[in-house]
Amino acid sequence: MPVYVLTGANRGLGLEFVRQLSADSSNTVIGAVRSMSNDLTDLKSLNKNNNIHILECDTGDASSITSFVEACGNTLSGKKIDYLLNNSGINAVPEQDSLSISEGDMNEHIKINVLGPAKTTEGFHKADLLASDVKVLNMTSGLGSMKVSIGIKPRKCTTYSISKAALNMLTIHQGEELRKKLQGAVVISMDPGWVKTRMGGEGALIEAHESISGMLKVLHGLKKEDTASFWTYTGEQVPW
Ligand SMILES: NC(=O)c1ccc[n+]([C@@H]2O[C@H](COP(=O)([O-])OP(=O)(O)OC[C@H]3O[C@@H](n4cnc5c(N)ncnc54)[C@H](OP(=O)(O)O)[C@@H]3O)[C@@H](O)[C@H]2O)c1
Numbered sequence: 062m063p064v065y066v067l068t069g070a071n072r073g074l075g076l077e078f079v080r081q082l083s084a085d086s087s088n089t090v091i092g093a094v095r096s097m098s099n100d101l102t103d104l105k106s107l108n109k110n111n112n113i114h115i116l117e118c119d120t121g122d123a124s125s126i127t128s129f130v131e132a133c134g135n136t137l138s139g140k141k142i143d144y145l146l147n148n149s150g151i152n153a154v155p156e157q158d159s160l161s162i163s164e165g166d167m168n169e170h171i172k173i174n175v176l177g178p179a180k181t182t183e184g185f186h187k188a189d190l191l192a193s194d195v196k197v198l199n200m201t202s203g204l205g206s207m208k209v210s211i212g213i214k215p216r217k218c219t220t221y222s223i224s225k226a227a228l229n230m231l232t233i234h235q236g237e238e239l240r241k242k243l244q245g246a247v248v249i250s251m252d253p254g255w256v257k258t259r260m261g262g263e264g265a266l267i268e269a270h271e272s273i274s275g276m277l278k279v280l281h282g283l284k285k286e287d288t289a290s291f292w293t294y295t296g297e298q299v300p301w
C-alpha cells in the first residue's frame with residue numbers, strides 16, 4: 062500500500078500524476094495544492110477510489126510547508142511516505158535573459174523551484190515521515206542541464222533555467238545526505254519532457270499522460286545506486 066505525496070496537484074503534470082496513481086485503489090495519494098480556495102474541481106473529481114487526500118502547501122512559503130508536513134503526519138497516522146514528488150514550479154518570466162534578470166523574479170524562482178523542494182524534503186525527514194527506502198523526485202527540466210543548455214541557441218528562459226540547475230545541485234546533495242540518514246533513500250532529478258500544460262503551452266510535444274506514465278515507470282524501476290541521478294521521462298539518463 063504505497064504512499065505518494067506530491068505538490069502542485071491541482072493542474073498540469075501534478076493533476077495527471079494524481080489521476081494515474083489514484084486509479085490503483087491500493088495507493089494512498091496526498092495531493093498538495095497552493096491554496097484550498099483555488100478551483101479544485103478537477104482534482105476532487107478524481108477521487109473515485111477514495112484514496113486521495115487534498116492538503117494545502119504553498120511551496121514558496123516556509124510556514125505553509127511546516128503546516129503541510131504536520132497535516133500529512135496526521136493524515137498518514139503512522140504510515141510513511143514511499144514516494145515524494147516535488148512537482149510544483151514556476152516559469153514566470155521566460156522573456157528575461159541573462160542581461161535583464163530582475164532580482165525579485167530570480168528570488169521568487171529560487172524560493173519556489175529550489176527552496177520549496179529543499180524544505181519539503183527536509184521537513185518530512187525531520188518529522189520522520191519518510192520510509193527508509195523513500196524515492197524523492199525533484200521535477201527539473203532539460204533547461205536545468207548545463208550540457209543540454211549549451212546546445213540551445215538562442216538560449217531561453219534564463220531565470221527558470223538557473224533555478225532548475227540549482228535544483229539539480231540540490232538533488233546531488235540530497236541524494237547523498239538523505240542516504241546517510243535513510244539506508245535505501247534515492248533522490249533524483251526528472252525532466253518530464255516538453256508537455257502540453259499551462260507551463261508547456263499548446264505547442265509542446267507530448268500529452269501529460271505520456272509524460273506521467275513514463276516518469277512512473279522510471280520511478281518504480283529505480284535502484285539504490287541511482288541516487289543523485291538525472292532522468293528523462295523516457296528512461297534515459299541526462300548529463301548534468
Ligand atoms: N510542462 C512542461 O513542458 C515542463 C517541462 C519541464 C519541466 N516542467 C516542470 O514540471 C513541473 C510541473 O509543471 P506543469 O507543466 O504542470 O506546470 P503548470 O501547468 O504551470 O502547473 C504548475 C503547478 O505548480 C503549482 N505551483 C506553482 N507555484 C506554487 C507554489 N508556490 N506553491 C504550490 N504550488 C505551486 C501550480 O499551482 P497553482 O495552480 O496554484 O498556480 C500548479 O499546480 C514544474 O516544476 C515545471 O517546472 C514542466
